[in-house]
Amino acid sequence: MGESLVSLRDLQVRFNGVPALRGVDLDLAKGEAVGLVGESGSGKSVTWLSALGLLPNTAVTTGSVRLGNTELLDAPAATLDDVRGGRIAMIFQDPASALNPVQRVGRQVVEALRLHRGMDGAQAWAEARRLFELVGIPDAGRRLEVYPHEMSGGQNQRVMIAMALAGQPELLVADEPTTALDATIQAQILDLLRRLQQETGMALVLISHDLGVVADMCSRVAVMYAGRIVEQAPTDLLFAHPAHPYTQGLLGALPDMVGPKRRLAAIPGSVPEPWNLPQGCAFAPRCEHADEACLEMPAFVDIEDGHIAACVHATARVRELA
Amino acid sequence: MLRYLALRLARAALTIVLVVTFAFVVLRLSGDPALIIMSPEAPEEAIQAFRHAWGLDQPIWIQYIDYFTAIAQGDLGVSFRDGRPALQLVAERIPATLILTIPALLLKICVGIPAGIHAALHRNSTTDRLVMAAAVAGFTVPSFVLGLLLVLLFAVQLGWLPSGGQESWRSMILPVITLGFGGAGVLARFTRSAMLEVLGQPYIRTALAKGVPWHRVVRGHALPNAAIPTVTVVGFMVGSLIAGAVVVESVFSWPGVGRLLVVSVSNRDLAVVQCILLLVASTMVVSNLIVDLLYGVLDPRLRAGASGGH
Numbered sequence: 001m002g003e004s005l006v007s008l009r010d011l012q013v014r015f016n017g018v019p020a021l022r023g024v025d026l027d028l029a030k031g032e033a034v035g036l037v038g039e040s041g042s043g044k045s046v047t048w049l050s051a052l053g054l055l056p057n058t059a060v061t062t063g064s065v066r067l068g069n070t071e072l073l074d075a076p077a078a079t080l081d082d083v084r085g086g087r088i089a090m091i092f093q094d095p096a097s098a099l100n101p102v103q104r105v106g107r108q109v110v111e112a113l114r115l116h117r118g119m120d121g122a123q124a125w126a127e128a129r130r131l132f133e134l135v136g137i138p139d140a141g142r143r144l145e146v147y148p149h150e151m152s153g154g155q156n157q158r159v160m161i162a163m164a165l166a167g168q169p170e171l172l173v174a175d176e177p178t179t180a181l182d183a184t185i186q187a188q189i190l191d192l193l194r195r196l197q198q199e200t201g202m203a204l205v206l207i208s209h210d211l212g213v214v215a216d217m218c219s220r221v222a223v224m225y226a227g228r229i230v231e232q233a234p235t236d237l238l239f240a241h242p243a244h245p246y247t248q249g250l251l252g253a254l255p256d257m258v259g260p261k262r263r264l265a266a267i268p269g270s271v272p273e274p275w276n277l278p279q280g281c282a283f284a285p286r287c288e289h290a291d292e293a294c295l296e297m298p299a300f301v302d303i304e305d306g307h308i309a310a311c312v313h314a315t316a317r318v319r320e321l322a
Numbered sequence: 323m324l325r326y327l328a329l330r331l332a333r334a335a336l337t338i339v340l341v342v343t344f345a346f347v348v349l350r351l352s353g354d355p356a357l358i359i360m361s362p363e364a365p366e367e368a369i370q371a372f373r374h375a376w377g378l379d380q381p382i383w384i385q386y387i388d389y390f391t392a393i394a395q396g397d398l399g400v401s402f403r404d405g406r407p408a409l410q411l412v413a414e415r416i417p418a419t420l421i422l423t424i425p426a427l428l429l430k431i432c433v434g435i436p437a438g439i440h441a442a443l444h445r446n447s448t449t450d451r452l453v454m455a456a457a458v459a460g461f462t463v464p465s466f467v468l469g470l471l472l473v474l475l476f477a478v479q480l481g482w483l484p485s486g487g488q489e490s491w492r493s494m495i496l497p498v499i500t501l502g503f504g505g506a507g508v509l510a511r512f513t514r515s516a517m518l519e520v521l522g523q524p525y526i527r528t529a530l531a532k533g534v535p536w537h538r539v540v541r542g543h544a545l546p547n548a549a550i551p552t553v554t555v556v557g558f559m560v561g562s563l564i565a566g567a568v569v570v571e572s573v574f575s576w577p578g579v580g581r582l583l584v585v586s587v588s589n590r591d592l593a594v595v596q597c598i599l600l601l602v603a604s605t606m607v608v609s610n611l612i613v614d615l616l617y618g619v620l621d622p623r624l625r626a627g628a629s630g631g632h
Contacts, residue, residue, distance in 0.1 A: 049527075052531065054527055054530055054531055077535065077536065078535075081533045081534070081535050082533065083533070084530065084531050084532060084533040085531060085532035085533035085534075086533055089531070089532065090531040092524060092527070092528065092531075094524065097523065097524045097525065098524045098525055098527075098528045099525055099528065100525040100528075100529065100543050100547070101525070101547070101621070101622070101623060102546050102547055102550075102620065102621055102622060103543075103546075111529075111532070111534065111542075112532045112533070115532070115533050115534065116533060147622040147623070149622070149623045160528070163528075163532060164532070166532075167532070167533065
């Protein structure tokens with residue numbers, strides 16, 4: 001792994017006492033693309049919203065979020081304002097509602113340029129136009145002047161990306177950036193993100209419930225379940241030897257691109273409610289391998305190089321499958 | 323845009339016609355002005371002569387047509403009581419009313435909106451609860467009760483301010499506060515809920531995520547969006563500048579349009595009542611029209627709808 005950029009340690013979040021994150025450890029190197037996968041409610045978005053201090057006041061966050069030498073948890077507002085958009089930018093699921101409806105899109109990009117690059121007036125507008133061209137908005141000069149409702153969802157997401165790039169961030173967190181978009185537009189936006197990541201050298205966290213999307217874009221994947229990371233590995237290793245039964249279940253639910261047709265395997269049961277979590281491993285009630293050992297909270301087991309899984313039976317089973 | 327405006331103007335005119343028609347019919351069904359003005363003991367010939375002189379012996383639909391023909395020529399009728407043109411009588415009273423209602427409107431805006439914003443930004447804090455308690459009190463206590471309480475306290479007990487009349491600027495203080503308090507409460511509540519709604523929107527999170535400091539998020543992103551529903555309420559308040567003080571003017575014996583309305587209704591001074599109602603309907607309609615146009619300025623989404631001719 002290269003030089004460390006962000007490290008999360010034992011990150012925990014509670015909303016009115018109900019746990020949403022239950023101790024997340026994650027490291028990110030400069031320029032790296034990491035996928036964060038899991039069902040809705042597993043804590044993917046909360047992880048990054050809490051890291052940037054964007055959760056409402058009802059959330060209580062503990063642990064540590066380090067960006068270089070800066071601790072972000074409980075950092076002063078001015079520090080966070082500099083980091084947000086300046087060093088870590090974030091884009092969201094529904095671009096139509098993520099842009100201010102009463103402000104021209106150009107102005108929203110220019111605002112970021114003013115804040116993080118000290119640009120003003122004509123210079124800022126010229127740079128906004130360059131960013132619009134960079135993210136592939138046709139007729140960029142004129143498009144700066146329109147309002148979000150006058151653009152399509154895909155175009156709005158491009159505006160969001162342009163706005164995120166405005167501060168020349170070291171990390172872009174893309175929170176389900178294509179979920180609300182049409183399939184054809186999804187591919188375009190993902191291509192754009194991949195190209196921009198390569199060109200700018202920024203790190204990328206891609207939050208998705210779609211393993212396929214993540215496999216395509218990221219060199220490393222972390223799988224989340226019920227507020228914890230349950231498995232983490234380089235993408236090829238995760239797909240080759242999934243060690244956690246939940247990951248295996250997720251992969252089993254993906255259709256094969258080659259080979260004979262088969263029934264897709266669904267994971268039995270459903271995600272536990274956060275206020276009613278089972279003792280020990282949260283996945284145990286849905287797991288066919290579960291036994292008494294699973295009543296203890298499982299520690300991470302090293303499977304192979306850079307591949308860890310939080311399952312007491314992981315090593316044994318990977319050996320079995322190999 | 324022009325078509326939209328024409329359509330809105332036509333609707334505004336129709337609203338005024340309906341209000342005036344309604345008032346015309348109800349007033350004529352609710353008692354014979356001849357009997358009230360002349361007293362029931364007056365000789366039959368005198369009453370007949372009065373009815374004839376004012377056209378009250380005509381069928382109601384002829385009176386109605388005559389009335390509208392006269393309005394179209396700018397003639398709003400003559401007061402039964404002192405024979406002067408109704409419009410002139412009413413116009414003389416307007417300044418006295420506005421001198422109360424305009425400061426009261428400013429009070430509502432300058433107190434209600436900041437209080438609502440503050441409450442929203444400090445949701446569930448002690449100030450929030452205090453502001454909301456005051457707001458609820460403001461619009462649940464009827465203005466005559468509040469007016470009388472203020473008179474009791476500041477005029478009778480403390481003797482600081484006059485209890486009524488129109489002697490100096492000091493006479494204005496109690497009626498303006500009475501008028502403004504309730505409206506400030508309404509505005510505070512509206513502004514608070516509009517702000518809370520807007521602060522929960524994803525674009526506020528976007529603004530924070532790009533590093534906009536909180537105070538600039540509030541001013542630059544939240545307030546312009548929250549202004550849209552708030553403007554509606556302010557528009558209603560502007561619309562009631564002329565007729566909003568009926569009760570308060572009576573409590574403080576203030577010689578404005580409201581008092582004239584009360585007196586004219588009890589006297590069945592039809593021309594004056596109709597003139598006031600026409601005026602009230604017109605200000606209401608005009609302020610609603612302005613609000614509609616303001617929506618277009620504040621919200622680009624509605625602007626597109628307007629130019630599309632919806």
